[in-house]
Amino acid sequence: xxxKWSNESKPYEILIVTRLKKIKISYxxxxxxILDKSLKNVKFKTTIILVMLSIIVPSxxxxxxxxxxxxxxxxxxxxxxxxxxxxxxxxxxxxxxxVIGIYGDNExxxxxxxxxxxxxxxxxxxxxxxxxxxxxxxxxxxxxVDEAKKNVLESKRxxxxxxxxxxxxxQKGILxxxxxxxxxxxxxxxxxxxxxxxxxxxxxxxGKDISSMAVAVR
Amino acid sequence: MNQIIYIAFFxxxxxxxxxxxxxxxxxxxxxxxxxxxxxxxxIDLAIKDSNEVKDPYTWHVRAFIYREIYKTSSNEQEKNLAxxxxxxxxxRSLSLDKEDxxxxxxxxxxxxxxxxxxxxxxxxxxxxxxxxxKGMEFFEKHNKTLKLIDENYVIQEREISIKxxxxxxxxxxYNDDNEGNSDAFNKAIEYYNDILKIDxxxxxTNLNIGVLYHNKGINLLTGTxxxxxxxxxxxxxxxxxFYMQKSLQYxxxxxxxxxxxxxxxxxxxxxxxxxxxxxxxxxxNQKLIKLEGTEGAE
Numbered sequence: 416x417x418x419k420w421s422n423e424s425k426p427y428e429i430l431i432v433t434r435l436k437k438i439k440i441s442y443x444x445x446x447x448x449i450l451d452k453s454l455k456n457v458k459f460k461t462t463i464i465l466v467m468l469s470i471i472v473p474s475x476x477x478x479x480x481x482x483x484x485x486x487x488x489x490x491x492x493x494x495x496x497x498x499x500x501x502x503x504x505x506x507x508x509x510x511x512x513x514v515i516g517i518y519g520d521n522e523x524x525x526x527x528x529x530x531x532x533x534x535x536x537x538x539x540x541x542x543x544x545x546x547x548x549x550x551x552x553x554x555x556x557x558x559x560v561d562e563a564k565k566n567v568l569e570s571k572r573x574x575x576x577x578x579x580x581x582x583x584x585x586q587k588g589i590l591x592x593x594x595x596x597x598x599x600x601x602x603x604x605x606x607x608x609x610x611x612x613x614x615x616x617x618x619x620x621x622g623k624d625i626s627s628m629a630v631a632v633r
Numbered sequence: 634m635n636q637i638i639y640i641a642f643f644x645x646x647x648x649x650x651x652x653x654x655x656x657x658x659x660x661x662x663x664x665x666x667x668x669x670x671x672x673x674x675x676i677d678l679a680i681k682d683s684n685e686v687k688d689p690y691t692w693h694v695r696a697f698i699y700r701e702i703y704k705t706s707s708n709e710q711e712k713n714l715a716x717x718x719x720x721x722x723x724x725r726s727l728s729l730d731k732e733d734x735x736x737x738x739x740x741x742x743x744x745x746x747x748x749x750x751x752x753x754x755x756x757x758x759x760x761x762x763x764x765x766x767k768g769m770e771f772f773e774k775h776n777k778t779l780k781l782i783d784e785n786y787v788i789q790e791r792e793i794s795i796k797x798x799x800x801x802x803x804x805x806x807y808n809d810d811n812e813g814n815s816d817a818f819n820k821a822i823e824y825y826n827d828i829l830k831i832d833x834x835x836x837x838t839n840l841n842i843g844v845l846y847h848n849k850g851i852n853l854l855t856g857t858x859x860x861x862x863x864x865x866x867x868x869x870x871x872x873x874x875f876y877m878q879k880s881l882q883y884x885x886x887x888x889x890x891x892x893x894x895x896x897x898x899x900x901x902x903x904x905x906x907x908x909x910x911x912x913x914x915x916x917x918n919q920k921l922i923k924l925e926g927t928e929g930a931e
Contacts, residue, residue, distance in 0.1 A: 493857060494863075496859050
């Protein structure tokens with residue numbers, strides 16, 4: 416009986432599978448037509464993205480050389496703040512405006528004007544002066560002389576000495592020519608060296624906070 | 634009398650036929666009649682049946698039914714659920730019919746690809762209204778769907794396009810508020826780097842990532858307080874140098890692709906200026922002057 420059942424069931428099973436396959440194949444053919452039709456409507460939207468990119472991307476390309484110059488000027492402006500706070504001037508120079516003269520660096524002048532206009536050194540309000548002529552350098556508490564204007568150090572040596580002006584420069588080896596704080600670039604960083612002896616000749620004292628951060632002290 | 638016997642015979646025959654039909658077959662009949670509710674009910678029953686659940690046809694039909702529900706539904710939650718069910722069903726059908734014995738493979742793949750494309754398009758739609766996070770979620774779902782077909786299935790063209798757009802929007806967001814949107818900066822860098830993994834020479838990507846780093850480095854200094862101490866400004870400078878060097882890395886790559894692009898040359902001149910490399914700064918500055926007749930002014 417068991418064997419007979421087995422013999423009968425085998426073709427029956429095949430029959431069922433065959434029937435189902437036929438049905439399945441026709442259903443699948445039907446589904447395929449639906450799928451093919453619907454797939455035609457699905458396109459990916461590269462064009463839209465590209466249009467969008469062409470609108471947005473140009474606004475991101477704003478790397479400017481002048482921005483780098485502004486950044487360096489801001490960096491120096493922070494140094495100036497520290498130099499003003501960390502050095503000592505003779506008593507007779509501790510009243511009235513605290514004058515910072517900038518000779519030959521318009522970016523630095525702009526950064527100081529923007530940043531220092533409402534600040535004070537103790538009770539002395541900052542006054543930022545752009546030096547256009549050598550005659551204007553008298554009376555500065557701090558004077559920045561750019562590389563291109565370095566000759567002024569020689570021509571105005573006496574006047575600068577008597578006015579207790581902290582001379583800040585930006586050229587290799589210029590401490591020998593009377594500069595007191597000089598920006599140097601032994602690495603990609605902006606660093607500085609100091610000449611305490613040059614400062615003391617003008618009755619100025621460069622504080623420890625400054626000299627401890629200098630790459631070289633004379 | 635004969636008529637009654639005939640009707641009785643017909644009813645018995647009809648009920649026998651119905652009884653012989655599997656749930657998925659009934660689901661297809663409902664589907665053909667455009668009754669998606671009926672079709673989904675039947676196909677849900679089919680996957681609870683111990684025999685039908687092993688049949689790739691069951692899952693194949695289920696995938697189509699839920700795909701149709703996803704397409705026609707106006708309810709967002711229902712739509713997402715139906716799409717997930719459809720994806721799962723296509724994948725199950727594909728895995729059960731791995732050798733393509735029942736000739737379903739092609740359609741299962743097409744179905745998954747079609748849903749993936751739909752997800753990609755929804756991602757694009759989100760980007761068009763600047764919803765980057767949501768858009769990229771759709772793109773991740775798109776990638777996962779494709780990987781159900783093949784672990785290594787990637788459509789690079791789409792990845793590049795969508796990540797470029799997303800990074801551009803994020804860059805814009807960062808430019809609007811440098812401090813508040815630092816996450817946007819990091820994410821934009823991440824997307825640009827993903828693109829460079831696919832094509833390390835992509836000019837615009839190298840340019841844009843270079844600009845991002847450049848501006849980040851510049852903003853650190855231009856946005857600084859003036860009353861920082863010397864150690865604080867030194868630390869800030871080190872960060873500035875780090876970003877400018879990163880910018881150089883990408884800008885140099887962009888320059889290798891296009892040696893006469895003013896934006897690239899301007900950025901290189903600026904970066905070398907920031908890093909106090911006067912010789913290279915001068916080289917690029919002179920090149921810019923030759924190209925534009927002026928140095929890199931704003």
